[in-house]
Amino acid sequence: MKIGVVGATGEVGRTFLKLFEEYKMLNEITELRLFASERSKGQKVKVGSDEIIVEELKERNMTERFDYLFFSAGSDVSKIYAPLAQNADNTVIDNSSQFRMYNNVPLVVPEINGDLLKGYKGIIANPNCSTIQMVLALNGINQKLGIEEIVVSTYQAVSGAGNKGITELLNQEKGINSVNHFPKVIKNNVIPIIGSDLDNSFTFEEEKMIKETRKIFSNNEIRIFPTTVRVPVLYGHSESILVKTKIDAEKDEIINLIKITPNVEYTDEKLTPLEVAGTDTTFVSRVRKPQEKTFLMWVVADNIRVGAATNAIRILKKHKELNKK
Ligand SMILES: NC(=O)c1ccc[n+]([C@@H]2O[C@H](COP(=O)([O-])OP(=O)(O)OC[C@H]3O[C@@H](n4cnc5c(N)ncnc54)[C@H](OP(=O)(O)O)[C@@H]3O)[C@@H](O)[C@H]2O)c1
Structure with missing residues (x-):
């Protein structure tokens, strides 16, 4: 599974990385890419036994194929980059408020309305904490x-x-x-x-x-x-x-x-x-x-967990289960 985290140096982003380890997901993740702003470019982040270098987010990164992309870098970043990723056929789990009220974007708490993820591809919104x-x-x-x-x-x-x-x-x-x-x-x-x-x-x-x-x-x-x-x-x-x-x-x-x-x-x-x-x-x-x-x-x-990162990871798990990825 190829995963990208946009906003990887933030509170929510760092919690994703912790949860990948805690939930023993690192075995399934074949490639993990971390993106943040120019300020964090080159920073080394420990994930499990690996050290991953943070990349500055660029438009071209979002046109690559990922299995899942987590966004937690605020609405302004999601507004520009999440649609690019969606257009490249990616499933994006977005923590910002940018797309939550769009009619065609599911707003998901998996324990309640996770069934919306069946057959769905594109931007999935994570609700407010x-x-x-x-x-x-x-x-x-x-x-x-x-x-x-x-x-x-x-x-x-x-x-x-x-x-x-x-x-x-x-x-x-x-x-x-x-x-x-x-x-x-x-x-x-x-x-x-x-x-x-x-x-x-x-x-x-x-x-x-x-x-x-x-x-x-x-x-x-x-x-x-x-x-x-x-x-x-x-x-x-x-x-x-x-x-x-x-x-x-x-x-x-x-x-x-x-x-x-x-x-x-x-x-x-x-x-x-x-x-x-x-x-x-x-x-x-x-x-x-x-x-x-x-x-x-x-x-x-x-x-940060129930209200953001954990819910987003539960979205990934439910999406995978319902779509047999
Ligand atoms: N905190 C919560 O409880 C919570 C709960 C639910 C949802 N959320 C949402 O999750 C998102 C992130 O929240 P957070 O608390 O993790 O914020 P944060 O600690 O301020 O982290 C923001 C992250 O976004 C990155 N970033 C900022 N501008 C960027 C740009 N132009 N390009 C690429 N990356 C950029 C930052 O990178 P640098 O380190 O390089 O600046 C950092 O990794 C927000 O949309 C927030 O509303 C937060």
Whole structure:
């Protein structure tokens, strides 16, 4: 299998490389190519027992044949290079938001709508990190009871903003108080806005949660009200979710429905991001039923893994399985 990773030096890109090793995929990978910007050209990266040299991304690279190409270099890069790769008959798994809402591009969380990958070739979009863990937690409830409304507040780690986000928090913790990436100081703070403000009073990040959830659940009627918040945590996004269902159920039934989705666990432990960082599971706890057809829960997952790299690798595996590659 020939694999390419575009954005290989980033938070998500480096996690792909770690996961290839952890998932014992390196035996199947006959050629692994790593691409990044000019800044990283020539950098040596250890993958398993090999050292791979990072290449500067060029248009001509994307016209080569790959079995799978992972993109995690931001929307501007995906916009230009992913269509080139697609035109060269490649299957691209894109982590940026660039193609997520295109009608002809599947937006995939394999445990929920992986069947869309059967017979499909081209660009496959990986959803936003906050969306992925929310839909995984709510999938069973949506399937069996139907969802009318979701009110969600997120507590998002700085790594959600990539290398720059982590560096900004670490610098501020060392006493370098420059604010470059986030709109306010993040050390010892909570910033109640992620992404640019849109006309409808939601931010771009919040709009992603609204539109992507509707697309993944194939239901444009679901009312979704997110507030996305940045917190001084390195890895792991948390979400407080209120969900209103069409059909009523007891709390125990809700817990059973949460557990029917693969890679989702219910726990009585009140898990924190620090405890789930480095795992590939979405953890749900604190399920409550304050009134009929209304449920509350706490959902935590590793944003770089569950919310990006792991989901993308699960897409590859599902695509391969369904298309017998
Ligand atoms: N972090 C998350 O939790 C998360 C979750 C879901 C989706 N995503 C998405 O995944 C993508 C990457 O995120 P990240 O957190 O890994 O970001 P990051 O840490 O900032 O890494 C960005 C990567 O893109 C490369 N890059 C930037 N400009 C480029 C260019 N012009 N040509 C080629 N490569 C270029 C960088 O290379 P250099 O090192 O050479 O600069 C680096 O490898 C983004 O679209 C993001 O929205 C991130």
